Amino acid sequence: MNEPSSLPRVPLADSIDRMIQKIGHLIAWSYVLLVLIIITQVVLRKGFSSGLIIFEELQWHLYAVGVMFGLSYAQTTNSHIRVDLFYSHFRAKTKNVIEILSILFMVLPFIAVIFIHSLDFVAESYRINEHSESPSGLPFRWLIKSVIPLSMGLLALAVLSRLYRDTVLLFKGDL
Secondary structure (H helix, E strand, O other): OHHHHHOOOOOHHHHHHHEEEEHHHHHHHHHHHHHHHEEEEEHHHHOOOOOOOOHHHHHHHHHHHHHHHHHHHHHHHOOOOOOOHHHHOHHHHHHHHHHHHHHHHHHHHHHHHHHHHHHHHHHHHOOOOOOOOOOOOOHHHHHHHHHHHHHHHHHHHHHHHHHHHHHHHHHOOOO
């Protein structure tokens, strides 16, 4: 796993990445809340033979928030999973070209498809005021569904930052 400082410095991209990382650090607190809810649910189930549906659903929602927004954090810190059979042996310029082509032809189209299709998904959920099917479940299902376009938008920003960084490095070399 690479540390954020291992990426060559490009001022504009560094600023964007820092902003996304601050959002990531804020969102990471959802995992603290998630652990507390899991512990509470376990105590309720095992200690009192009575769990709460709302806690079950909240666990799924908090986990989803952490994972979805964690994608952009992983992109900015270059800590995402990469199949690295040959990549580590390539020259820096070759790596930049591979990154640029991968972003342009695979990552950005994927993000665009998810983002575009999620808008109707969220809008319909909001229109019908979707809520849990369980009587004691969470209301406002559209709120958790809104995480999809928001997190994809943040991921697109992170990917565009990386695209800019790699383009600058390709043409100007390490700064």
